[in-house]
Amino acid sequence: MVGYLIQRLLGVALTLLVAAALIFFLLDVLPGDPARFMLGINASDESLAALRQQLGLDQPAIIRFGQWLTGLMTGDLGMSASQRAPIAELILDRMQLSLPLAFGALILSTLIGLPLGIFAAQHQGKPGDAGLMGLAQIGIAIPNFWFAMLLVVVFAVTLKWLPPGGFVPWAENPSAAFRALILPTIALALPQAAILARVMRTSLVDVARQDFIRTARAKGLSKSQALWRHGVRNALLPVLTIMGLQFAFLIAGTIIVENVFYLPGLGRLTFTAISARDLFVVRSALLVLVGLVVIIMFLVDLLYALVDPRLKKRATP
């Protein structure tokens, strides 16, 4: 198990390093002169020189890459040229919105999707199953930002239960911050829940056909006892994999849904930085997003290894 952990951690580190190199190459090396890219074509030579001096752009690319990596380790990512604030601080500040949103949606979608999927599988072919799966079909097809717009109209504008947008930092008013995130979380979570319900149902229906379920019934268990005691845990394995992949979609989803609710999250930070041509902010924010996806996939793999005894023995994964 420890060996597996170390090997997987090395894999994560390598992936992040390559991702950082790729982002650096695309955003810092490919545009040619980053200073000119940031200031535009009409910038004067003096201001270009000043910016190069200020951002250390007069050094070779490999040194700058090294500096960025060191910065990522130590938490010193330099100053944002456009926002006049330390980049690390900006990103951390936005994470207090984006992280709860993404994880909240992950948890909510799991809490809704898995039980519904199990229920549908248990009632396979009956009206409950057909109805739920029909709903799931619709849920999967709904664009989350469009659903978010509907939620705003119904719950914020018409019923006035929740704020239609904006965000108050947790430190200032935790309950207002929480309330601001309820609608975005639901908008993100419901389509995901529909996917999870479907995957869970398919997986459990698959497992229910397997020989060991028949063995369990031959022991004297009823159909639903066999399914609960032996089926659900086995059926969860493929669902876990899907959940890991879904997280990448959730991260993408937070960036989109932020737009509907005018939330100052990582997405907004990135877009402002793009308009301001603030490459340093963009590259760090992107790496944070990629890092989140990679780490979640790693955690899912770990969970998989914990649930499935077969993996602990396996050779190179």
Next chain:
Amino acid sequence: MSTRLLKAFSSNFAHPSFAIGFCVSLILVAFALLSLVWTPHATDIVNVANRFAAPSGNHWFGTDFFGRDILSMLMAGALTSLRVAVLAVAIGMVIGVPLGLLAAGHGGWLERLILRFNDFVFAFPAIITAIIITTLFGPSAINAMIAIGIFNIPVFARVARGGALSIWTLDYVDAARLSGLRVWQISVRHVLPNILSLLIVQATIQLSLGILAEAGLSYIGLGTQPPETSLGLMLKEAQSFFLAYPMQAIWPGVTIIAFVMGLNLMGDGLRDQMDPKLSKAGGMNVTG
């Protein structure tokens, strides 16, 4: 071959979700393609005086902020969305399927490398790729297409490899090797035809995901730009007036949902037909 295809097709129609999905998709594709040659009104003429017109005989779904006919916009928008999604699937298949076949056929270090590459690309959701491309070149429908296409590559590579691996264990592949065929010849002659249905199912799923992704990217301004139109861009433009004129956002949203559902239902139906154990009513193994 054509009779076989026809037979497969007609047997698929016995499956209700395939039939429904196929019809809905066909209607929407026809609707989108029609916009190439004809729309009820031109989509590039601004008539502010006639903005937010209510549905009428002339404008079935009314007009938008610029006085453009919404039905015409939907037709043109659906075409853009479809084009982006189809080309993104094409990118994913053209690069991903050979990679998957190569990984399965070659094995060893090449397979490990391709798998690593797959995992790596999975860490870049289309939106992150789109942000990078937009930072460099500015937003456009082509950017969205490339970003979605890149995300499709590992998806198809994974499906192709999984299918190919199971084919490579079969004796007829060994028989082909004994007949002196090389790895690529076996991949083309024996493996690809046998995983084609798998790939088609995945393509319908990626097509529907592509339509959703295009809508999302255009909505946040990373995709299609005016004066072009797409279903996502229509939603972006409708957002400011959504409270006063909700129908502006309803129509494009419903079109997206119908399109995605149609494709998904079709994919489900195809998959059920392919997987004989799923099409049999549940229960246990009764052979004996």
Next chain:
Amino acid sequence: MSLAKLEQLTVRFGDREVLSRLDLEIQPGAQVGLVGESGSGKSLTALTLMNLLPERAEVSGEIGFSFDQRTKIDAAQLGEDLNFPYRGAQIGMVFQEPMTALNPLMRTGDQIGEVLALHRPENNTKAHIEALLAEVDLPAHMRTRYPHELSGGQRQRVGLAMALAGEPALLIADEPTSALDMITQRGVIDLIKRIARERKMALLFISHDLGAVAALCDQIYVLEKGKLVEHGPSQAILQSPQQAYTKRLVAAAKPTPRPAFTRTKSATPLLQVNGLTRQFRQRRWLWQRPSPVTAVDAATFELHAGETLGLVGPSGCGKTSLSRMIAGLDPAQAGEVHFDGHRFGHKQGSMPRAARREISMVFQDPFGSFDPRMRMRDALFEPLHLMPELSAEQRQERVTEAIERVGLSTDMLGRYPHAFSGGQRQRLAIARAMVLKPKLMILDEPVSALDVSIRGDVLALLHDLQEKFGMAYLFISHDLDVVRTVTDRVMVMNHGQIVERGKVDDVFDRPQAEITKKLLDARLTILG
């Protein structure tokens, strides 16, 4: 008074009747065998007794049990809603597939304990679980193992321990040994026999293999296509079968006499294998040195033109790996092959193209042997890739000759593989192997997947072809009786090594190696 009784049991799926008016009776402590080919309805009979039939099955007839008291059940009422307390308690069941019959995420001890908790809660102790494991000849520490850590035979023993935990009066075993290799199969059959006797438990043993049933049971029921063909005491059925179907089954289970050989052997060997070795390197973690697992260990032997050499051994002994290296499908890690003037192997690299056309292969599974999306014509033409010098007419001639030689006609060639039966496909596989007119044909279990009635025909065909064309055969099989019928010489492999070789009669009549003796002892043939 019978322990369990089926009267006029009929099972239908839609308009398909899969069991028709079956009468079956099991006396307390009796060992009853139920024989039939796949699709005969024998497993459905077992599932009926367990009330585990699929929901869509329509059932009629009556089921009687007399465990603690007599009960009669109208078979139409079977289903999830029926109060059926016997499953797992008075009736235990063991299934066929050892790889999938156990929950992969649960320790074996817990899976056994689950039965105890349900039916014998007072016995749900570590000691009792270990006692059950001991009864099926497994050590106590198996209790904490997961199924994937056990071999097929060990899993099947765990399955048996689970079935025994409820202390059943009737044990149903549905093909419990069919997926196991010969030696393990024999071990499990002997174990079931011993336990049934010790526990004075009735047994319903279901199998397609008359030999296995004969070894265990004192009563036999023969089923064909859902109908009872014949039943009676084992001795009577085996010695004087009345019905044609039973006669065929009995005949197929007896060793066949060996045909006369007329061909002559050449003096120089066609194939010489020297120290051929195949290793798989496994490593658990990146930084570990890979530790090799040897599948074939320095195999050395000769094969003459026109000769048939048998290769036998328990499953996993390396016989298939060895044959794949000779055919050039897998690389060798050491050693070399001299074949018909060509050399290849570890140092010389892969097989030269010129040698390819002289070796062909017939595989075990007639269904996996052909690409389902390719017409037979294209499949049979495929080997001719290796002979680009042939004209189109010559190619056509070759294929026509091959297909006629195996007793089929060319107008079948436009069809896809699914249109052919298993026996026809195996003939077509032989035809494909014949197209090149090779000097050596490797036959990897060529008849094991075929129904017993067809096996003889295919073996006779192979014999005829050899008489006419003088090819050498390397004949791989786990079935010693088949090997004895068709081969001149035989080699026995175990753990990757060739442990014994010689004339087939010498080896089988006077076995020297331990494994050969075990294999011969494990045979379940009906003598008489």
